[in-house]
Amino acid sequence: xxxxxxxxxxxxxxxxxxxxxxxxxxxxxxxxxxxxxxxxxxxxxxxxxxxxxxxxxxxxxxxxxxxxxxxxxxxxxxxxxxxxxxxxxxxxxxxxxxxxxxxxxxxxxxxxxxxxxxxxxxxxxxxxxxxxxxxxxxxxxxxxxxxxxxxxxxxxxxxxxxxxxxxxxxxxxxxxxxxxxxxxxxxxxxxxxxxxxxxxxxxxxxxxxxxxxxxxxxxxxxxxxxxxxxxxxxxxxxxxxxxxxxxxxxxxxxxxxxxxxxxxxxxxxxxxxxxxxxxxxxxxxxxxxxxxxxxxxxxxxxxxxxxxxxxxxxxxxxxxxxxxxxxxxxxxxxxxxxxxxxxxxxxxxxxxxxxxxxxxxxxxxxxxxxxxxxxxxxxxxxxxxxxxxxxxxxxxxxxxxxxxxxxxxxxxxxxxxxxxxxxxxxxxxxxxxxxxxxxxxxxxxxxxxxxxxxxxxxxxxxxxxxxxxxxxxxxxxxxxxxxxxxxxxxxxxxxxxxxxxxxxx
RNA sequence: GCCCCUUUAGCUCAGUUGGAAGAGCAGCGGACUUUUAAUCCGUUGGUCCAGGGUUCGAGCCCCUGAGGGGGCACCA
Numbered sequence: 001x002x003x004x005x006x007x008x009x010x011x012x013x014x015x016x017x018x019x020x021x022x023x024x025x026x027x028x029x030x031x032x033x034x035x036x037x038x039x040x041x042x043x044x045x046x047x048x049x050x051x052x053x054x055x056x057x058x059x060x061x062x063x064x065x066x067x068x069x070x071x072x073x074x075x076x077x078x079x080x081x082x083x084x085x086x087x088x089x090x091x092x093x094x095x096x097x098x099x100x101x102x103x104x105x106x107x108x109x110x111x112x113x114x115x116x117x118x119x120x121x122x123x124x125x126x127x128x129x130x131x132x133x134x135x136x137x138x139x140x141x142x143x144x145x146x147x148x149x150x151x152x153x154x155x156x157x158x159x160x161x162x163x164x165x166x167x168x169x170x171x172x173x174x175x176x177x178x179x180x181x182x183x184x185x186x187x188x189x190x191x192x193x194x195x196x197x198x199x200x201x202x203x204x205x206x207x208x209x210x211x212x213x214x215x216x217x218x219x220x221x222x223x224x225x226x227x228x229x230x231x232x233x234x235x236x237x238x239x240x241x242x243x244x245x246x247x248x249x250x251x252x253x254x255x256x257x258x259x260x261x262x263x264x265x266x267x268x269x270x271x272x273x274x275x276x277x278x279x280x281x282x283x284x285x286x287x288x289x290x291x292x293x294x295x296x297x298x299x300x301x302x303x304x305x306x307x308x309x310x311x312x313x314x315x316x317x318x319x320x321x322x323x324x325x326x327x328x329x330x331x332x333x334x335x336x337x338x339x340x341x342x343x344x345x346x347x348x349x350x351x352x353x354x355x356x357x358x359x360x361x362x363x364x365x366x367x368x369x370x371x372x373x374x375x376x377x378x379x380x381x382x383x384x385x386x387x388x389x390x391x392x393x394x395x396x397x398x399x400x401x402x403x404x405x406x407x408x409x410x411x412x413x414x415x416x417x418x419x420x421x422x423x424x425x426x427x428x429x430x431x432x433x434x435x436x437x438x439x440x441x442x443x444x445x446x447x448x449x450x451x452x453x454x455x456x457x458x459x460x461x462x463x464x465x466x467x468x469x470x471x472x473x474x475x476x477x478x479x480x481x482x483x484x485x486x487x488x489x490x491x492x493x494x495x496x497x498x499x500x501x502x503x504x505x
Numbered sequence: 506g507c508c509c510c511u512u513u514a515g516c517u518c519a520g521u522u523g524g525a526a527g528a529g530c531a532g533c534g535g536a537c538u539u540u541u542a543a544u545c546c547g548u549u550g551g552u553c554c555a556g557g558g559u560u561c562g563a564g565c566c567c568c569u570g571a572g573g574g575g576g577c578a579c580c581a
Contacts, residue, residue: 014549014550014551015514015515015532015549015550015551016514016515016550017515018532018533019515019531019532020515022532022533061539076541076542076543078540078542078543078544079540080537080539080540080543080544081537081538082538083537083539083540084540085539085541085543087541096540098539098540100538100539101538116531130539130540130541131539131540132539132541134539134540136539150515151515151516151531151532152515152516152531153515153516153517153531154516154530154531155516155531155542156516156529156530156542157517157518157530157542158517159516159517160516161512161516161573162573162574163512163572163573163574164573166573171516175516217581218580219580219581220580260581262580262581264579264580264581265578265579265580267575267576267580268574269580269581270579270580274581276581413581419581420580421581422581423581451579451580476581479581489574499572499573500571500572500573502572503554503571
């Protein structure tokens, strides 16, 4: 490997190309020596975390007789002449390799010296601590498990360029602790949800992503096409309508954690594909699912970060405490000083909106204007967790009318840090009323509202078989992860966020 | 879709008034038996995002475009 001929690419290329060429030469030299630079497997006896938990308290300058076989990636190397110190990392931890020329012999020492940062290795050795007390594996044997051809990002600063971090998430995960932390939090939250729901006898199901009707939410869908059936299809914008069909079918408690797609803008809070958890519980109403929401959030925080106290825009919030509940119309009254209600005339509400510089459209009814007033005046100020309830019927076509007020629904949206995180309601289960609501949606769509829904005849047929009273809930898992992991952008909680295609040379 | 910011070595970043493109890390060569962002000596490495323009001269000024970020709009 040191005697690569002068004709090798490494001597003619520059920069990154030279670095790759040098490492490729190295791979070729290993093969010439009969060493497979990409062997098939390695028998590991311990993870690095297991070693740390068993021997973390070892006194400085101690050598045990514990033989281990560990595997990981070489991140740092400190060549000290006849000693080499290297930092090895596996999925959860790092440990130092201690390599003594006197122990491993000249040949292996030279091969270890030749390792590049980024190489994967399998190591045999014994557990020890150095004079300074650093837990280490004293290497007796080492084999290359996979050669890295490209140099790692900066060993101290990691990868900082946002573009590169999102496009080359592998490099981000290698070099940035925080990236690894955030995705560990994300996994812990999802695992926590599954445990909480399993304990409540919910059944996890999978429903179609390809929809003939894009219903269950107000959003512009993606379209696609099936070749053999020669038909247009939508990617789902919500899980709702299929899950409720399952409640009709008698499954009683169902949930799905799945990807939904909305063909809308991209922002620090919006990715075109994102993950929703939706659940439906027979015999319950919106009060039941508000309680479940609080329980899911508190358990997820506890499981993911070990505490229910989180920071929201500089405000310390304890998710274990009940969330504030307030009606949408009361929030609008607080902000405007005027009592509002969907029973009021469109004209009166339109002039109130104009007073507060809230733009309205001609086809909007009273309920839609109230919701716009709420979004413009009150939403951004809801920092601590707040259930906003009592949405107008006009903007909630799948929610059941409030048992005490025919103009409002038994619906809530949960806001934290000024962002919507969850949405739920007492589900409308009267097929006759549901048809009327769908027909209103259809009219709005025909009037040019691309986000409006259509009449889903199969869903109506399902409701005609009878759906028990049901409470439903949807939670945006990406936003919940942002909240608990305390990161400012949704791209930091999605492994591969949507980007324009990279131009490769 | 509109507005603002940004793009310099593999990575992290400087670059003054428009006057010879730099540092640290990584790499390469050398020293070093308890280092830990090891240290020390030497050293390679550039389409300054792309294309135009102004100028004796452009990384820097102007125009157009591209990627990314933020805001608005849309939305969860």
